[in-house]
Structures are given as C-alpha cells and as structure tokens.
Amino acid sequence: GAGVSQTPSNKVTEKGKYVELRCDPISGHTALYWYRQSLGQGPEFLIYFQGTGAADDSGLPNDRFFAVRPEGSVSTLKIQRTERGDSAVYLCASSPIGQGDYGYTFGSGTRLTVV
C-alpha cells in the first residue's frame, strides 16, 4: 500500500480483556517496528521484526505483550489481561531494510483505552 496502515484506529476495552492490534506495513519493507506513545511523551520501542522473526523484543514491558509477523508482512500486537496502564497510542513503523537510519514510515497508530 501507499503507507503504513493500522487498525483499529481506536480501541476501548475493559480491564482484563485481550486485544489485538494490526499493522500493514509498506509493501516490500522487510523491517517492522512497534512503538508505544503515552500522552505528552516520545515513542518508546517495543519490538523489531526483520522478516518473520522478532530480531529484538527487549522493549516489551512484560509477558502479557506478544507480537507476531507470520508471513513477513502484516504484524499483530497482542496484549493479554489488559491493565489501565496499557492505555496509550501504539505506533507501527516500517523501513526498507533493518537499518533505522533509512527512516521509518509510521502509521497513524491505534489509540488503546483500557477502562
């Protein structure tokens, strides 16, 4: 596609529920990143995929968070047993190769609200 697409744009869920956030990267981009942005802050790194594999998941806050990219294109970020502190905008970005200095292209994000 022309850009990085994230769905849904907004998600409201109850505490304790499971959610999935989807990212469609730019076609042909092998690198995919998930970041989390809290209000008034810069994005924080969560996980980086090179192709189908998670090359670095050191930013995932705990084992309730998991992400997959089974075919090397679309990625899904999964959050189990959601907590109010998980409320944030979840941003996905892609780049042509696994080098951040080629410039990420971000999607518009999914705003997650846990009530």
Add this chain to the structure above:
Amino acid sequence: GENVEQHPSTLSVQEGDSAVIKCTYSDSASNYFPWYKQELGKGPQLIIDIRSNVGEKKDQRIAVTLNKTAKHFSLHITETQPEDSAVYFCAASIGSNYQLIWGAGTKLIIKP
C-alpha cells in the same frame, strides 16, 4: 540507560520568525539523528535527519546541526508558517541502528 533530552517543551513564535529546538543525547555510539513532526491524531513524520559524519544539513526552511563532541543537535526552522504548528521530536539511534530513543517532544505554536 541511554536518554535524549529535548528543550523547550513548548515554543511559541511569531509567524515569519525562526524557531530552534535543541536536544542532547547520552550514547556516544549514536550515529543517526532524525527529527519527526507529529500532528494531532497522526503518526510521526520524518522531516530531516543527519548522520554523525556531517555537521549540518539543510532542506529549504529546515536545517539540523550536530555537535558530536558536545552530544548536541538542533533543529532550525526559518520563516515559520502556520502549518509548522505541531509537536516535534528528536531521536538518536542506539544499538544496531534499528532502534531509536526519543526526546519528549516540543510543541511548536506559530502565532499569526
């Protein structure tokens, strides 16, 4: 751990004047420094970047300077226009370059 500090948090300038946003970083191994513009409800958009082997880069009204010795880099916007109003983020690469660490952002307000 590594961090990036960004100042000011809010900057209000008269339309047509210049705006300067400053960042410092802690990781001496950082070698890539992008600047992003984020409008309300949208993801960050890359506006300019600089690599460690260059001291200055310019693109029309936007310029970035880098002082590796002092670990400082700055964004300069000249002849500001209303559409420049947004939140601007600086970032620095860490690790193997695929990860960025970000400043907290500067809300730029252009007064008509």
